[in-house]
Amino acid sequence: MATRILKSERKKSLVAQAADTVLYAAALGVPTEHDLPSVRNAQLAIVDVIYEAMLMKGRKVAREKMARIAKAISDHTTGSSHRS
Secondary structure (H helix, E strand, O other), X not given: OOOOEEEEOOOOOHHHHHOOEEEEOOOOOXXXXXXXXXXXXXXXXXXXXXXXXXXXXXXXXXXXXXXXXXXXXXXXXXXXXXXX
């Protein structure tokens, strides 16, 4: 099951109530605020942290899946396909 993560400045929004985790912004958003490079960088940093946390949480499963893929490739590779 997927985990729903929300970044918001509104604590009582319907979306915040439905999310599993809510990251609250320090300031209320304004229409031009999101065009600033500093705001985009901060948002990308949050996304990077979430991505890394997901990778760390699923590391064992990801390794198992990659091992199965490597085995499937190895099992179906013939000696003739390695000729130069």
